[in-house]
Amino acid sequence: xxxxxxxxxxxxxxxxxxxxxxxxxxxxxxxxxxxxxxxxxxxxxxxxxxxxxxxxxxxxxxxxxxxxxxxxxxxxxxxxxxxxxxxxxxxxxxxxxxxxxxxxxxxxxxxxxxxxxxxxxxxxxxxxxxxxxxxxxxxxxxxxxxxxx
Numbered sequence: 001x002x003x004x005x006x007x008x009x010x011x012x013x014x015x016x017x018x019x020x021x022x023x024x025x026x027x028x029x030x031x032x033x034x035x036x037x038x039x040x041x042x043x044x045x046x047x048x049x050x051x052x053x054x055x056x057x058x059x060x061x062x063x064x065x066x067x068x069x070x071x072x073x074x075x076x077x078x079x080x081x082x083x084x085x086x087x088x089x090x091x092x093x094x095x096x097x098x099x100x101x102x103x104x105x106x107x108x109x110x111x112x113x114x115x116x117x118x119x120x121x122x123x124x125x126x127x128x129x130x131x132x133x134x135x136x137x138x139x140x141x142x143x144x145x146x147x148x149x
């Protein structure tokens with residue numbers, strides 16, 4: 001359902017129609033599953049920013065793992081092994097992992113203006129704390145006092 005808001009000059013869905021000074025709620029799955037990085041871009045765009053930050057961490061870890069496999073393939077090849085198939089797969093995997101990192105970074109940059117260089121446990125905890133703090137203060141205006149003469 002949607003309602004037209006004359007103040008905002010737009011249609012608002014149920015998510016944005018709030019009562020009693022409540023703030024917009026964030027549904028947060030703080031630690032998304034690692035396989036979440038393989039979602040397509042439209043699905044990633046639907047996630048909360050905190051979820052994307054967690055996925056960025058997973059995606060960067062995955063890219064590092066794939067890169068290490070590439071290095072192992074090079075080492076095996078230097079020792080005389082025929083690693084053409086493995087080497088080609090590792091290059092493709094690394095390219096896909098890098099593209100996924102860039103997609104997630106760009107979504108985050110679009111939302112908050114930058115993407116973090118490092119996504120640590122401390123960074124995620126502080127971000128989550130800010131979200132929780134921002135939901136505590138209600139949006140209520142104090143009534144004007146009318147002075148009697």
